[in-house]
Amino acid sequence: MAPPNKENIQGDIWPRLSKKHELFVFFRITDPQLFKKHLAVLVPNLTTARHAEKFRSGIYKKKAEGTFQGLVHFSAINVAFSAKGLAKLGAEPFNDDVFNNGQWEDLTYPLAGDDKTKHNGLDDQHDWFHQFTPRGGYLDGVFTITGESEKTLVDTIKSVKQAFGVGLEPNPNDKTPPADPILDKPSIQLVFQQQGHVLDDDREHFGWVDGISQPVVIGLDTDAKVEEAKKGLKPIQAGTILVGGEGDQSNHPAWAKEGSFMVFRTYEQRTPEFVAWCGRNTKKIATEGMTARAAGELRKFSSRVIGRWPNGAPLELHPDEDPTPMEHPEPMQNKKLLFEKWKKEGKDPEAEYKKLELVNHTDAFTYDPEDQTKCPYAAHIRKCGPRDDFPNYERHLMLRRGIPYGPLTEINEKGGGVSQHDRGLLFVSYQSSITNGFRFVQKEWANKEDKPVDFTDKMGNIAPQGIDAIIGQVPPEYREEDNVTKYEHPAPVANFPDVEKPVPTPNKHYIPIERWVIPRGGEYFFAPSISGMKEALCK
Template identity: 60%
Template sequence: MITDCIRPRLPKKFETFYFFRITNPSLFKTHLAQLVNFITTADDAFKMRETVYRKKAAGTLEGLLQLSAVNVSFSAKGLAKLGAEAFTDDVFNGGQYQDMTYPEGKQDPAKHQGLDDQHEWYHHFKPRNGWIDGVFIVVGESDASVQKTIKNLVERTFGVGQNQPSMAKVFTQSGHVLPDDREHFGWVDGLSQPVVIGLDDLEKKKHLNGMKPIPAGVILVGGDQDTSITPKWAKDGSFMVFRTYEQKVPEFIGWCASNIERIKLEGKMPPSDLAKEELRRFSSRVMGRWPDGAPLELHPVKDPSKILDQEPNENARKLKELWGADFEKNWKMQEDTNHTDDFNYAQDDQTKCPYASHIRKCGPRDDHPFYNKHLMLRRGIPYGDLTLIPEKGGGVSLTERGLLFVSYQSSIHNGFRTVQKEWANKTDAPDDMTEQCGGSAPQGIDPIIGQVPPHHRDDDNGVKYKEPLPQVNFPDPSKPPPPENSRTVGLDRFVIPRGGEYFFTPSISGMRDYLCKI
């Protein structure tokens, strides 16, 4: 078991990302040395999770344990201030603004290599507002615990608000877990995480048909089968991608409804039960899973869950009424069915899960050769309030909400960058399925996070595209999918990138023995 690395798999309900700028590098090193003993390692995280599981199994978990934990990551600019030997990774060194934003006017394309609209980024992440040197990630069972840890541990240690601070707060972003671990569109999030040899208990993660365990070097720098050339001090660290994605929930629901012929014919809201069923089927094909998590590849026709209410807080309550004293047992059985990772896709076949679905575009499994080298640990958390029925019915978002996306990988290029830029953003990726999609066009961009250049977006409505709309290949939800489906639908835009940065999360020894040295 690898225990020296900072473990990103922490039990959490609330999480705050505290972005900072180093103002006194030598004093910061001294302060960092004081903090190192409080940073959560893989071993600490494992023990914390085992305590939670043990208490749950024994029936002695009353409420939430009083837990909080802190980790730290640095941008290339922050590491340079600390005098660290630099990485030769141009993607990391250039930063996310260079890698992910689209050039405007006569701007140098080498300085803007992506498709994000610069105007949609929060100003905190833009270089002209000063670089972000690092981020503290503080998690806990309550917002009060998180804020207490920030004040009493992070800010006090680094002298924030005192006479000799070594850093300045740039800004914070906070998230919290939603009911049933869902993201804002309503789907259970965080499923199908890779099993990492040396980090995970392989006996508990056995499955026949799902993703196979991956070597540690896919996630940890210098780990088994990591062939990259990196500084010695970086061993057992991991590159961390942070990215804010705003989610337009009412607009997503409205777009899905606009593609249901039965809803158009009925012309009424709320739609009939049959129309609702088709709406759920279509939106689940967009995602590649049913909302409770069951993969379409195993359950292509019917959602195996007993109840799925439109109101996010209602599911557990109605199931408790339905199952009574058997709630815990039946809930566990339903969860095991829905959260299984024991599946793979039928290659050259989308009659169960469409090639264009979000999870198949971003996680093609055996569809794509050497898929395992592009895996990453995803550790995002939602932010903002739930979308309740009145706002959904209005069709327009009244408040901002979304996902604070976090991923860990030994190579940003192999991990996040490949998934977003090479797979999600391209119509014929991860592999060209034109022939299987009827022969006239490939499957299309990822309908959730796929991007087109900003000038293809509607000037007056940020969730719309100009004609011709980007097309994605989806079968009619009222009919069984044909072997070769040629039906396409035009996309709207439901996820808006609001900025982020690339960081490196060093191991405990990397900080103690190298970054803290003056």
């Protein structure tokens, strides 16, 4: 089979759109026939995989040469459609009930009196932003817009609005007939938008470098990357991500080839509450207060919950000590102090930090299913990316493209233990099958105590390892009524080996967990190829 056509694939799918700021603009189609004409105007301006690859390569080259200075102006646009949006455009439908029925039906939990067949998940309906719910009206699509600044986002969305006739009020004094009256009428209604921004060092709000382990795609990534990937997260066939690609066994319409299903989810993150819970489970803090030794234990415990140290180093390779020298517990303050230290020592701080990144950002590891003395079975990255714990795990991989939203958590807010601002992650993933990708990871691995593999026998036959402490879910009635982050007693538990002593085998250290990541809703979309839009959606 020929490799995927990079000129035909939308760039956020692969290699991803460059971004410092990102805007998701959700819309409803009000005039399908007019929308098709408007979409035909937009399609030539969409950012393809080839465009995104060239831009990113240019940036990497300048950085390697030491000639990169400041921010480079750029903007990018992609578009995706829900099943309802595609139906309005008359596209041949997918034979996929999960996509066709939408995320509300797939991921929310039924209320009393609800038809249980219409609610197949564990999200609390009350937590969802109303714009994502049926009562808010269904979403037909989303524009994904990225740029180096907020001003660029404003300018770019203005051009998109113009392409779809939004906000173009006719001048009553202008008697000249428009060149094309069709383009002076809106074909969409803008429903709402969500905006994110990249944090320093690509961190998410809990403080960990995010997006390190991304699957390498055969036929899109270089042969060198494919070979390197064999040391860790296995390279995947293009059909794992792209409809109709090598290895895709689905029977989707021909127009959908080289498109990808896009999952969008808004996850609120309760950072102070997460930090407080980690502190309560750090024994030295209780006995010594926040000494340097207690802070080190806190860092180690929280890293075991995630499965990596905050700067990214995997516990499987660095189980006992973070390879990043610690001058300060706050990551960015630590980086600043390290740069000052290296400069005093006559070293090039940028070069020294790059050496650390090579160590921290490595993906060249896998897990031993017989052992959790390094990375716990219940760690977030092990639950959601089990590697050799789970045979053929690579068929469930997806490309993640999320971005944080909201302000950083300052020290005073962390110390108070209660979130004072809305912050979190605008999660995006791409896959050729939502069932095999996002849905499998969330429902079959993260939400189940004994998955991806039941390790009960490795823990004294007491219980399995537990749900994912970060994104795992239990039914809403397990929640405390007055506190969104707490569970009623008994709370769900997860197995995390005690950090104070060598990890015992079998390990019997179970800890009640809390709820620091709250799903606020989302939708399932499909990001078509350029040819798919031209041939099926613009006619």
